[in-house]
Amino acid sequence: MDGPEEVYKRGDMIVKVKEPLASEFELIRAGQTIFTYFHFASSPELTNAMVKSKANCIAYETVARLDESLPLLVPMSEIAGRMATQCGAKYLEKPMGGRGVLLGGVPGVAKGNVLILGGGIVGTEAAKMAAGLGANVTLLDVDLNRLRFLDTVMPANVTTRFSSPSAIEELLPHADLVIGAVLITGARAPLLVKRQHLKTMKPGSVLVDVAVDQGGCIETCKPTTHDAPTFVVDDVLHYCVANMPGAVPYTSTMALGNATLPYALQLANQGWVDAAINNAEIRNGLNIIDGVVVHPAVNADYPIYPYEDVDAFLSRKKQPDFNIQGMAKPMTTTKQSYA
Numbered sequence: 172m173d174g175p176e177e178v179y180k181r182g183d184m185i186v187k188v189k190e191p192l193a194s195e196f197e198l199i200r201a202g203q204t205i206f207t208y209f210h211f212a213s214s215p216e217l218t219n220a221m222v223k224s225k226a227n228c229i230a231y232e233t234v235a236r237l238d239e240s241l242p243l244l245v246p247m248s249e250i251a252g253r254m255a256t257q258c259g260a261k262y263l264e265k266p267m268g269g270r271g272v273l274l275g276g277v278p279g280v281a282k283g284n285v286l287i288l289g290g291g292i293v294g295t296e297a298a299k300m301a302a303g304l305g306a307n308v309t310l311l312d313v314d315l316n317r318l319r320f321l322d323t324v325m326p327a328n329v330t331t332r333f334s335s336p337s338a339i340e341e342l343l344p345h346a347d348l349v350i351g352a353v354l355i356t357g358a359r360a361p362l363l364v365k366r367q368h369l370k371t372m373k374p375g376s377v378l379v380d381v382a383v384d385q386g387g388c389i390e391t392c393k394p395t396t397h398d399a400p401t402f403v404v405d406d407v408l409h410y411c412v413a414n415m416p417g418a419v420p421y422t423s424t425m426a427l428g429n430a431t432l433p434y435a436l437q438l439a440n441q442g443w444v445d446a447a448i449n450n451a452e453i454r455n456g457l458n459i460i461d462g463v464v465v466h467p468a469v470n471a472d473y474p475i476y477p478y479e480d481v482d483a484f485l486s487r488k489k490q491p492d493f494n495i496q497g498m499a500k501p502m503t504t505t506k507q508s509y510a
């Protein structure tokens with residue numbers, strides 16, 4: 172197929188990576204299923220366009236398991252975590268603006284110190300990479316069970332600490348590289364490194380705030396892009412790219428494809444109505460369908476658009492006699508055609 176116009180014209184279901192661009196809004200048709208990241212909270216224009224389009228918008232970021240884990244966000248966190256150490260090591264080099272430290276050291280020369288705030292997916296992957304380079308790694312979290320797990324599985328050059336303002340103040344002056352990797356689901360990232368802390372850090376040390384997409388956990392962080400990824404505040408180099416996996420699109424696309432494929436196949440084979448009824452993870456991904464918001468978080472951000480509970484909406488779409496909880500109601504009328 173040649174170009175986006177033809178793809179959108181011919182495809183009943185479009186599987187993407189990033190949110191539709193403004194240039195794609197006009198191409199999206201009523202009844203077409205779009206399976207991709209949407210992040211509606213950050214774009215009123217996209218939300219308005221998708222409501223108007225009457226397309227079926229199924230968002231990767233809200234596909235959720237029963238344990239509330241988000242399987243289609245994990246690959247991006249894994250990539251960003253590994254990249255955080257790789258980028259941090261690069262920007263510690265003198266020509267890149269850093270203090271000229273090799274994280275692993277060499278025989279007879281001390282290793283670099285890496286401080287990681289948050290031991291979730293990003294923090295764990297960052298710690299594994301930093302440990303592999305031979306650095307001294309300190310990994311902080313507020314979840315004791317998580318710390319117990321990390322303490323068991325991490326190599327000997329990774330130390331776990333309970334995260335607190337005093338622990339962070341104690342560790343910052345020794346750090347060559349600090350990686351911000353905290354998340355409080357649904358909330359802005361907590362500010363763990365304040366502006367006044369920078370003066371206690373070594374000149375030329377590097378801060379990588381991966382949590383920048385949730386507001387950042389470092390007060391002086393502001394979102395940057397791959398074109399101009401860094402800036403300096405108080406002699407400390409900041410790297411705050413909001414879409415880190417975008418720098419490694421080959422790996423990112425393969426990793427995301429591995430995670431999305433089973434859902435995409437179910438959607439393609441069963442159609443979005445049956446797929447959503449049969450699979451609660453897909454049902455959690457329904458955001459805007461046929462001009463109606465069906466996800467409570469999107470409704471909370473955009474109460475101006477029509478909203479309907481997803482189960483009620485699906486029951487109506489399927490047939491008036493169908494009870495989404497899994498019980499087909501006794502048929503009392505002639506079978507309705509599916510929408």
Ligand SMILES: NC(=O)c1ccc[n+]([C@@H]2O[C@H](COP(=O)([O-])OP(=O)(O)OC[C@H]3O[C@@H](n4cnc5c(N)ncnc54)[C@H](O)[C@@H]3O)[C@@H](O)[C@H]2O)c1
Nearest residue numbers: 247248251289291292293312334353354382385413414415
């Ligand atoms: N910039 C990018 O390109 C990019 C890519 C992927 C993910 N991210 C972001 O990275 C962040 C981390 O994502 P994740 O998937 O690792 O989340 P996660 O939920 O797996 O881990 C977050 C961890 O932070 C811990 N935490 C919460 N408060 C803390 C505190 N005060 N001190 C220390 N730890 C604390 C939690 O206990 C949890 O273990 C998120 O904001 C995510 O959006 C950014």
